[in-house]
Amino acid sequence: MKEQKIILKNIDSFVLQDIFECGQCFRWNLQEDGSYTGVFGENVLNVKQEKQDIIMEGLCKNDIKETIEEYFDLKRDYKQIKEKLAKIDENMEASIKYGQGIRLLNQDLWETILSFIISANNNIPRIRGIIERLSRTYGNEIIWREKKYYTFPSAEQLKDVTIKEYRDLGLGFRDKRLYETTQMIVNQKVDLEAMKKNSNTFELKEQLLTLSGIGPKVADCILLFSTLKRLEVFPIDVWVRRVMNDLYIQEPNENQVSKKQIERIATEKFGDLAGLAQQYLFYWRRETG
DNA sequence: CTGCAGGGGTAAA
């Protein structure tokens, strides 16, 4: 672990608020100066934007350049993707204009699995609080610039945590789900390392669905927001249902619209970029009402 | 002040 710094100049498609507030992550905190500080893996990082420059500094386990290239998905050409999606219709054009700085983070698979189990039927402030307490209680402490930070606890670190302890942490009915999923992963009923090498998206989703607390929506979020990075999946939550119905279906009661129907339209319109289209539409709709 | 709906769904009936 050593203090490192990197400055990205003239980088395209990179806006802090878009990246950190678009719903894909829960551990990046807005600072008073407009920068964000977060913990991912063993790293603590502060990211700020000054004119055209993105300045990143913090404690990194490995080389900061490689670390952030991977985490912030810097090798992907978002400009090209956005141009392609914007041509589809005026809705996509508007949503991309709004969230033009979005990048889909490559987040640790294990952390993403637990985070999105916690997210089920929950609101963002509470999700963030739970994850913070979980890290503070069971993760490793890192001190940077005289402040304490905590890594997200590993499966091994959570292996002996009881359902009651989760409940006391404020997890509510998700206590059992966290416990069961952790046991399944520790006992290799689901092999995360094998999943990272699996190229079959359908198989990956099937495996995720065997874990407690993971249904179709959470599975898709994990496929999209973790290092698995499947851009073709299309997580459907209340906001996506709403925006898709308003734009493309116009059923008076949006709850009547089936997921199958939404998925079919998403695949037809957005193809293998459905996941990114979902993120632009979701962020646009949730932030602008 | 109390009551209640609803929130980035899932599991069980």
Added chain:
DNA sequence: TTTACCCCTGCA
């Protein structure tokens, strides 16, 4: 296909 679910917040 429907319903309960832990906890917090906003609002009647």
